[in-house]
Amino acid sequence: MSPVSLRRWSWIHKWSSLVCTVFMLLLCLTGLPLIYHHEIGQLLGNEVEAPALTAAQGGAAPPRASLDSVISAGQARYPDKVMMYMSQEADEPALWFLTMGATPTDPKFVSIAVDARTAQYVAEPPIEGGAVMAFIFHLHVDLFAGVPGKLFLGLMGLLLLVAIVSGVVLYAPFMRKLEFGDIRHGRTARLKWLDLHNLLGIVTLVWALVVGATGVVNTLADVLLQYWQATEIAAMVKPYEGQPPPARLASMEQSVARAQALQPGMQVAFIAFPGTPFASAHHYGIYMRGDQALTARLYKPVLVDAGTGQVTDQRTLPWYLTALLLSQPLHFGDYGGAGMQFLWALLDLATIVVLGSGLYLWLKRGRAGAKARTAAALKPAPEPALAREGEPR
Amino acid sequence: MSAFRRSAFLKLWGMPVLLGMLTASGLVAGLLGDGWWDLAALAGLGLPLLVAVWHIARSA
Numbered sequence: 001m002s003p004v005s006l007r008r009w010s011w012i013h014k015w016s017s018l019v020c021t022v023f024m025l026l027l028c029l030t031g032l033p034l035i036y037h038h039e040i041g042q043l044l045g046n047e048v049e050a051p052a053l054t055a056a057q058g059g060a061a062p063p064r065a066s067l068d069s070v071i072s073a074g075q076a077r078y079p080d081k082v083m084m085y086m087s088q089e090a091d092e093p094a095l096w097f098l099t100m101g102a103t104p105t106d107p108k109f110v111s112i113a114v115d116a117r118t119a120q121y122v123a124e125p126p127i128e129g130g131a132v133m134a135f136i137f138h139l140h141v142d143l144f145a146g147v148p149g150k151l152f153l154g155l156m157g158l159l160l161l162v163a164i165v166s167g168v169v170l171y172a173p174f175m176r177k178l179e180f181g182d183i184r185h186g187r188t189a190r191l192k193w194l195d196l197h198n199l200l201g202i203v204t205l206v207w208a209l210v211v212g213a214t215g216v217v218n219t220l221a222d223v224l225l226q227y228w229q230a231t232e233i234a235a236m237v238k239p240y241e242g243q244p245p246p247a248r249l250a251s252m253e254q255s256v257a258r259a260q261a262l263q264p265g266m267q268v269a270f271i272a273f274p275g276t277p278f279a280s281a282h283h284y285g286i287y288m289r290g291d292q293a294l295t296a297r298l299y300k301p302v303l304v305d306a307g308t309g310q311v312t313d314q315r316t317l318p319w320y321l322t323a324l325l326l327s328q329p330l331h332f333g334d335y336g337g338a339g340m341q342f343l344w345a346l347l348d349l350a351t352i353v354v355l356g357s358g359l360y361l362w363l364k365r366g367r368a369g370a371k372a373r374t375a376a377a378l379k380p381a382p383e384p385a386l387a388r389e390g391e392p393r
Numbered sequence: 394m395s396a397f398r399r400s401a402f403l404k405l406w407g408m409p410v411l412l413g414m415l416t417a418s419g420l421v422a423g424l425l426g427d428g429w430w431d432l433a434a435l436a437g438l439g440l441p442l443l444v445a446v447w448h449i450a451r452s453a
Contacts, residue, residue, distance in 0.1 A: 172405060180408040181448030196449070202409045203445040206416035207438070293426045329424060336423035336434045343438045350442070 001173050013166035018362065020159040021355050027153070027215070028352045030140040035333060035344050037133060046130045048113040048123045050094035062094070065119035067252040073114045073121050074098040084109055085278075087270035088116070090289070090296050095122065104275030147222045154219030160212045167201055174198055190364045197357040200350050207347045208354075214327035224320050229277055236303050236313045237280035245274060245281040246307030252284070255309045259286045259302040262311060266290055269299055274306045282306055293335070297325050412441040 001009075033040060041047040053062075071083060081100040088096055096116050101109040113122040128134035142149035175198060178184075183195040256268055272278030272285035279285035284306050287299040299321075302314040317325070329335040333344030419437020422430050 168409075171409070175405060179404075181444070181451075183449065183452035185452060199445055199448060203412055203441045205409065206413040207420070210417075210420055293430070294424060297424075326424070330420060336431045339435045340423060340431065340438065343435065343442065346442055347438070350445070 006170075006173060009166050009169045013163060013170055014362065016159045016162040016166060017355075017358050020156040020163065021359055023153065023156040024160055025352065025355050027140055028348050028355065030136045032345060032348055033133070033136055034140055035341055035348070037129060037137075040133065041129045044130055044132075046126050046133070048095060048125045050092065050115060050117075051120075051122060053117065063117045065115070065117055067096075067256055069119035070096050070114050070116065071098070071252055073119050074100055074112050077112060077121055078110065081106075081110065082275075083273040084276050085270055085272055088268060090267070090269075093267075097125075104273060105277070150219040150222065154216045157212050157216040157219065161209065161216070164201075164205065164209055164212065168205060171198060171202055190361065193357045193360055197354060197361060200357075201354045204347055204350050204354065208351055210330055211333075211347075214331035217324060217327040218331055221324055224324055225277070228318060228321055232315065232318065233278075233280060233285075236315070237282060239312075240280065240282040243282065246305075249274070249306050250284075250304075250309030255284055255304040255306075256286060258309065258311050259288065259304060259314075262302065262314060263288050263300060266300060279303075279306075283312065297329060297335075298322060299325065408444070412444060415440050 038047065067086075071086070074083065075081075078100050081102060082104060083098065084101050084104055084106070085099040086096050087099075094116050096114045098112045098114055099109050100112065101107075109127075110124065111127060112124050114120070115122050126134075128137055138144045141153070143153065145152070174194070178195075181199055183199065184191050252271070256271070260266065260268075266288035267290075269287045269289040270278075271287070274281050274283060276285075278287070278301075280303075282305060284304040286302045286304055288302060289296050289299055299317060300314065301317070303312050304310065305312050333340055415437045417437075419434045419439075422437060423434030
């Protein structure tokens with residue numbers, strides 16, 4: 001590597017890392033409990049579980065309540081509110097989660113769990129998993145600053161990607177005279193931490209790149225959804241322009257049955273009610289998912305006329321929403337069971353060490369030392385006595 | 394590229410490339426299916442960590 005390019009890459013690595021390190025440490029620390037948010041929710045008693053059925057309710061096949069009676073159970077609890085969404089988790093078909101608000105875009109919505117088999121009210125789980133988890137969640141996702149906060153963290157994520165790439169470029173001059181994984185003890189602490197920084201950095205490289213890049217993609221979620229609503233959803237509801245919204249909503253049970261007839265083998269992931277951003281004033285947006293590991297992550301939207309209950313349009317998601325949905329598991333590490341969760345936590349901890357040691361190396365790096373190091377690195381390392389420790393060789 | 398240059402390149406980048414490919418295939422394997430796929434994902438993500446732990450323990 002030429003002296004000029006070594007100095008340039010060092011400058012890029014130093015500043016891209018320095019600017020984002022504090023935020024990346026925050027993201028790694030808050031990300032750790034988020035990996036285990038289901039387990040923490042269960043410990044805190046904030047996770048809703050489907051009640052066991054009595055012998056009379058049960059039977060050979062698990063019963064299934066009509067979706068209309070599931071919705072009625074929510075409306076009985078909140079007669080003044082309207083339905084916004086209803087959703088089901090892939091691994092818990094016995095529960096429906098209803099989101100209701102004063103208006104279809106009410107930010108002070110409530111969330112209710114209803115038994116999918118008996119249409120009985122089950123519980124009102126705390127929003128975002130309770131106060132503590134909600135606090136951690138917002139620190140991780142938007143710094144309590146909404147969409148601008150998300151985009152800011154996305155920018156910090158981009159800097160992390162720059163820091164990772166420049167770190168890989170610098171790996172070569174620093175490691176040329178060393179075996180892979182060498183950690184030099186017995187000289188100075190700085191040298192040991194430099195070697196650890198290089199080893200853990202290169203070992204976690206691909207994981208950190210993927211989690212960083214998918215994190216950046218996730219910060220664009222709101223922007224991508226708004227674009228999709230402004231283009232594709234707008235096109236799907238174009239024929240309804242100027243018409244008043246339906247006075248009476250069609251049966252959800254029948255609407256979903258028609259959607260499912262068109263998409264055999266798919267399950268309902270969530271349903272958006274008229275007036276919400278995922279539907280239109282005239283439609284139910286029924287979002288179906290597949291039953292395979294990969295297709296369960298992807299949604300197929302089916303638009304149903306909320307007045308007549310007839311399917312009016314169905315589309316595949318555009319590539320950018322497919323990319324968003326596929327980037328979520330790669331960021332969360334929630335797609336390979338408990339073992340993957342554990343490895344995600346270990347890799348997160350290793351990243352904390354890389355970030356912390358990088359900060360330490362910068363703090364321990366004198367101005368004069370840096371110059372001498374660069375100068376020494378430019379020479380073909382004539383004799384060991386002149387070679388300063390820790391410099392690129 | 395001479396044989397010398399090639400071996401120098403392998404010495405420097407052999408392990409990083411191998412571990413990177415292991416990680417990448419682990420990340421993808423987990424997405425493709427459950428069961429055996431998940432085990433493959435664990436191996437792909439876990440082996441690089443084991444290599445790091447081995448080197449740290451060896452030098453301690």
